[in-house]
Amino acid sequence: MDIKNYSLAELEALSQKIRDRILDVVSRNGGHLSSTLGATEIIVAMHKVFDVANDPFIFDVSHQAYAHKLLTDRWETFESLRQFGGISGYTKPSESPSDYFVSGHSSTSISLGVGAAKAIALQGKTASRIPVVLIGDGAMSAGMAYEAMNELGDRKYPMVIILNDNEMSIAKPIGAISRMLSSAMASPFYQRFKKKTEQFVDNFGEGAHYLAKRFEESFKLITPGILFEEMGIEYIGPVDGHDLKSLIDILNMAKAMGKPVLVHVQTIKGKGYEIAEGKHEKWHGVSPFDLKSGTANAKSSVKSATQIYAEALMHQADHNDKIVGTTAAMPSGTGLSALMEKYPDRFWDVAIAEQHAVTSMGALAKEGFKPFCTIYSTFLQRGFDQVIHDVCLMDLPVVFALDRAGIVGEDGETHQGVFDISFLRLIPNMTLCAPRDEKSFHQIMAFAAGYAHPCAIRYPRGAFLPAELPESIHFQKGKAQLLISNASDTLFIGYGNGVGRAAQTMQYLEEKPSLLDLRFVKPLDDDMLRNMASSHKKWFIFSDSSRMGGVGSALLEWLSQEKITDIDVISFEYEDEFIRHGNTLLVEESLGLLPQQLAQKVISAL
Numbered sequence: 001m002d003i004k005n006y007s008l009a010e011l012e013a014l015s016q017k018i019r020d021r022i023l024d025v026v027s028r029n030g031g032h033l034s035s036t037l038g039a040t041e042i043i044v045a046m047h048k049v050f051d052v053a054n055d056p057f058i059f060d061v062s063h064q065a066y067a068h069k070l071l072t073d074r075w076e077t078f079e080s081l082r083q084f085g086g087i088s089g090y091t092k093p094s095e096s097p098s099d100y101f102v103s104g105h106s107s108t109s110i111s112l113g114v115g116a117a118k119a120i121a122l123q124g125k126t127a128s129r130i131p132v133v134l135i136g137d138g139a140m141s142a143g144m145a146y147e148a149m150n151e152l153g154d155r156k157y158p159m160v161i162i163l164n165d166n167e168m169s170i171a172k173p174i175g176a177i178s179r180m181l182s183s184a185m186a187s188p189f190y191q192r193f194k195k196k197t198e199q200f201v202d203n204f205g206e207g208a209h210y211l212a213k214r215f216e217e218s219f220k221l222i223t224p225g226i227l228f229e230e231m232g233i234e235y236i237g238p239v240d241g242h243d244l245k246s247l248i249d250i251l252n253m254a255k256a257m258g259k260p261v262l263v264h265v266q267t268i269k270g271k272g273y274e275i276a277e278g279k280h281e282k283w284h285g286v287s288p289f290d291l292k293s294g295t296a297n298a299k300s301s302v303k304s305a306t307q308i309y310a311e312a313l314m315h316q317a318d319h320n321d322k323i324v325g326t327t328a329a330m331p332s333g334t335g336l337s338a339l340m341e342k343y344p345d346r347f348w349d350v351a352i353a354e355q356h357a358v359t360s361m362g363a364l365a366k367e368g369f370k371p372f373c374t375i376y377s378t379f380l381q382r383g384f385d386q387v388i389h390d391v392c393l394m395d396l397p398v399v400f401a402l403d404r405a406g407i408v409g410e411d412g413e414t415h416q417g418v419f420d421i422s423f424l425r426l427i428p429n430m431t432l433c434a435p436r437d438e439k440s441f442h443q444i445m446a447f448a449a450g451y452a453h454p455c456a457i458r459y460p461r462g463a464f465l466p467a468e469l470p471e472s473i474h475f476q477k478g479k480a481q482l483l484i485s486n487a488s489d490t491l492f493i494g495y496g497n498g499v500g501r502a503a504q505t506m507q508y509l510e511e512k513p514s515l516l517d518l519r520f521v522k523p524l525d526d527d528m529l530r531n532m533a534s535s536h537k538k539w540f541i542f543s544d545s546s547r548m549g550g551v552g553s554a555l556l557e558w559l560s561q562e563k564i565t566d567i568d569v570i571s572f573e574y575e576d577e578f579i580r581h582g583n584t585l586l587v588e589e590s591l592g593l594l595p596q597q598l599a600q601k602v603i604s605a606l
């Protein structure tokens with residue numbers, strides 16, 4: 001949609017139309033709501049001032065970029081937002097050339113802007129192309145943003161960074177930076193004073209400009225401006241992010257400055273949908289809801305793995321005051337909110353700062369505490385080096401609780417929790433285990449609370465796959481549990497949620513195999529596996545994880561080490577490719593991973 005020649009009134013009408021479309025589709029499909037509603041005018045202004053076909057448009061996390069999708073040829077297809085085979089909830093160049101980069105993990109945008117600016121300089125196009133970056137105040141809490149600004153402020157590449165400050169991350173933002181952003185510059189006093197100064201300047205002309213500038217400059221000493229200006233980045237703001245005229249004027253100005261400029265924009269999260277307006281965590285990401293009342297259409301009555309984790313951790317924390325824990329900006333997503341409320345001195349949200357979360361928990365462990373570092377599988381990728389360098393090298397007893405392990409559904413590629421086994425298994429001192437249901441989760445938490453070395457526990461998004469199986473027994477390091485023993489050549493080996501998948505697959509088979517709950521993929525249960533290898537010659541592996549380096553891989557390495565050569569191993573883990581977004585069952589069906597499909601594969605393999 002070319003909006004370059006739109007009048008202000010037309011742009012305002014367009015913003016309303018965009019909001020209506022977002023509300024209509026998100027209320028039916030679910031998705032990110034309040035961030036994207038709040039950023040609507042900013043994105044319309046970006047499209048008015050910059051040229052999406054030429055200038056890199058870079059959205060941090062990109063969950064707020066729905067307006068951008070609607071403005072770039074996806075008005076109709078937006079209908080399929082986040083559905084299998086449909087439009088992604090994030091920017092994705094393979095979906096549209098207007099999407100500059102894949103994004104889903106936060107705080108990469110300024111680095112991308114710096115990289116793009118370097119390329120633009122090398123191409124000799126500095127006069128005709130400029131990166132424009134949209135980043136939220138929550139995303140500004142991560143170290144990467146400062147690493148990028150540190151270089152940018154020194155090299156002075158022309159770039160416009162729009163800081164969308166809605167005073168919210170998903171939850172309440174944490175830390176000094178967010179406090180600084182909402183400090184004096186944004187205060188009513190400053191706003192009133194600024195207006196007065198502007199009137200004064202208008203009335204008295206040039207001479208007054210000098211005074212006004214002096215005022216601004218001295219004020220910056222106690223405002224967010226100082227932070228950015230001292231880094232060498234011009235600061236403009238705060239600007240009302242719902243006032244299109246101001247936004248367009250200021251972005252035009254920032255674009256013309258020929259240097260790095262940060263425009264501090266204030267918005268209301270959820271703007272335009274009254275029920276969601278303001279600081280409401282629950283409207284950040286939503287499942288389908290009734291537009292009129294704002295109530296969710298359907299709520300699952302089955303307990304999620306996250307809920308079980310939170311209850312089990314609460315139980316451990318109630319009985320052991322050495323237990324501490326952290327989340328990196330996901331208090332409700334990880335179930336830690338209740339613990340933070342009950343034990344505010346022992347459970348912390350550290351903002352979007354996975355690396356810092358891991359390392360700081362290492363120090364707590366060194367001091368004799370027992371940290372539970374609760375992070376989504378996909379976001380621990382950020383803290384990989386810290387797991388090795390600051391926890392495992394010291395053999396510290398940090399527990400990594402990895403939520404959303406496996407396919408996560410509608411968030412798709414950027415959020416799939418499929419790599420954790422592969423990237424953690426190779427670390428010396430690391431123990432890896434997984435529960436399969438509520439009871440085993442409580443047992444594993446008791447095990448972890450008393451364990452003196454690093455360990456990681458993975459569990460799925462939503463509920464465990466249900467299965468009628470013998471009860472889980474007490475957890476012991478490196479010990480598997482044989483759940484079903486049949487006089488069969490075939491052994492199903494399940495890990496975590498894979499146990500339920502294996503049990504469900506069995507229901508479609510006439511000849512019933514044996515079923516082993518592996519429980520620990522590191523260390524493996526040597527005795528049990530030797531036993532199984534002598535009686536079962538066909539092993540099928542069930543685990544919601546990447547095949548490369550995953551559970552099957554661990555077992556093949558073990559067989560090779562043991563010089564056992566007469567076992568066939570077939571792994572039903574994920575192939576070596578990125579997994580698309582969509583309803584989890586539909587995605588699994590497309591990968592042939594539904595129990596009925598797996599049963600067919602087993603039959604053909606036997």
Ligand SMILES: Cc1ncc(C[n+]2csc(CCOP(=O)(O)OP(=O)(O)O)c2C)c(N)n1
Pocket residue numbers: 035036061063064104105106135136137138139140164166168169170269284328329330352354379382
């Ligand atoms: C590395 C990483 N950790 C956690 C998240 C989860 N996450 C998605 S959006 C978000 C909050 C972003 O807040 P902000 O930048 O202020 O944007 P807003 O939604 O408020 O517009 C978080 C924590 C993520 N995407 N990436």
